Amino acid sequence: MTPNCRWNTPAKDGILDKLETYSGQLFHNEVLGLPFDSGAFIISESEIYSWCTKENFLDPNNLPNGLKGTIQIMGVDWAWSNPGGKHAHTLITIATKTQDKIKIIFAKRFDGPRYNDPETVLAEIAKLSQSFAVKIIATDYEIGHKENYRLKKMVNSKVVEIMYTSSTKPFKWDPECGYYKLGRTPSMSNTFELIRSGKFEFPNIQTLKPFASDILNIFSEMDSVSRIRIYDHIGPDDFFHTLNYIVQVYKKLPSYISYEI
Secondary structure (H helix, E strand, O other): OOOOOOOOOOOOOOHHHHHHHOOHHHHHHHHHOOOOOOOEEOOOHHHHHOOEOOOOOOOOOOOOHHHHHOOEEEEEEOOOOOOOOOOOOOEEEEEEEEOOEEEEEEEEEOOOHHHHOHHHHHHHHHHHHHHOOEEEEEEEOOOOHHHHHHHOOOOOOEEEEEEEEOOOOOOEEEOOOOEEEEEHHHHHHHHHHHHHOOOEEEOOHHHHHHHHHHHHOEEEEEOOOOOOEEEEEOOOOHHHHHHHHHHHHHHHOOOOOOOOO
16 A cells, blocks of 8 residues: 555664564554454353253262272462452362363362462362262462371372472472472463364363353463463463373373373
C-alpha cells in the first residue's frame, strides 16, 4: 500500500528496524496499523473435553480393590490461606497410569473458611494420600516448603519438591537445595501438548469443568525484552500446575516409575 516504505535505514527507522525495537503490540498498532491481541490462549474447551470419559472421580471412601496394585501420583499446588476471608485455594490432583495415558482419578480445591487452617488441609491431604496409596507427592517448593516439611512426617509417600525456573533445562535435581528445578516455559508447553494429543484421560465433563477452567485461564505472549514466549493467566491456574508436576514424576523418576510417556 505504501511502496516508498523502506525495510532498513541508516537512521534505524525502517520497518524491520522497528521490528527489532518496538514491542509486539506497538509494532502491530503503530507500524502495521493492525489490531493486536496481547495474549493467545493455548487450548480450547473442546480440546480438553474431547478426552473426557463418562466416569466420575473415585470416591476416597469407596475405592476399587485393585487400586493399591497400581502407582498413584499426587500433585499439590499450595496457596496462601486468607485468615480473615472466605477462601483458600490449595489444590491437589491424583493420577494413575493406564497403558500410555495419565488418568486423573481425583482432584480437590481446598476452598472455603474451613480450610484457612493449614492443619486441616495437611491432615486431609495426608489422609487422601493414604487412602489412594499414593507413591509420590509432587509439590511446589516456594509457598509450600514449610507445609511440605510437615507433610513428609505425616505420609508414607515420597514428597518431591519442585521449583520453577526460567531455564530451558529439563527436570533436574539440585542436591544443594534439596529440590528439583524445572524450566517453567518448556515444561508447560510439553504438558499442553500432552493434553492436546490425548495423553491425559479425564473424568466426565461435569466433574472436570471446575478444574478445566484453570487450564483455560492460561495464555501465552512474547516477552518484548527477551523475545521468549512466556505463560501468564487471568484466573486460577493451579490444576494445570498439578498436572505439570505429575507429568515430570512419570517421566523423570524411573527408580519409582518403570515406564515413561
